[in-house]
Amino acid sequence: MGQLKFFLGLQIIQSDKGISIHQTKYANELLKKYKMDDTKEMKTPMHPSSALRIEEDSPKVDQTQYRGMIGSLLYLTASRPDIMFSVCLCARFQADPREVHLKAVKRIFRYLKGTINIGLCFRRSQDFSLLGYCDADYAGDRWERKSTSGGCHFMVK
Known part of the structure; x- marks a missing residue:
């Protein structure tokens, strides 16, 4: 069968130095699915001074799409611990997502665009x-x- 190279959306590279795991293909598919593949890149997944909270005055957004985006990002955290905090913070607002929460999720996607090849490396x-x-x-x-x-x-x- 040969070496394992692809498993459940994880791309695996095995060498004498160790094992690298990334989800570049999956991340590219997500960017295309949510039409974020031609947006401007961001250097951080969340603005340092942003404090997400329940916003009563912000317009509501489509709950199904928001939950889909969060679910997709949660699966991506298997190889991207750098987005874990931001994604989990945004996941708190799935019951009543607002425009400000959707903007935060889109910023995570824009961060992914600029860091598409990041993954985990386990040295032997x-x-x-x-x-x-x-x-x-x-x-x-x-x-x-x-x-x-x-x-x-x-x-x-």
Whole structure:
């Protein structure tokens, strides 16, 4: 059968140095599907000073399309941890998406356009250990008083 090169939308490159995983083909398909393939690129997935919240005065957007975009981006986070925070923040507003939330999602797509080839790389090593960290902000959401928690794991040599 040969080496594994493509599996469930993941593109896999195996070499003597290690394994690289990316979803370039899937990301390109997403950009075309949502007509974002000819837009301007962004350097960050979210503006540093943006604070998404429930917006009563912003116009409503199509909930089905918004959920589809979020679902597609969540699948992309399998190889793109750099967009995880932004996508999960936007996912909180799926029940009542507004124009400001859709703008934030479109910015993530514009960021993807400029960083289409980013993925994960696992270097081959005989000697490594797993190191993990976690944190929570304890009711950091000012409006709903929800907590945000997260974790990060590193394979260190």
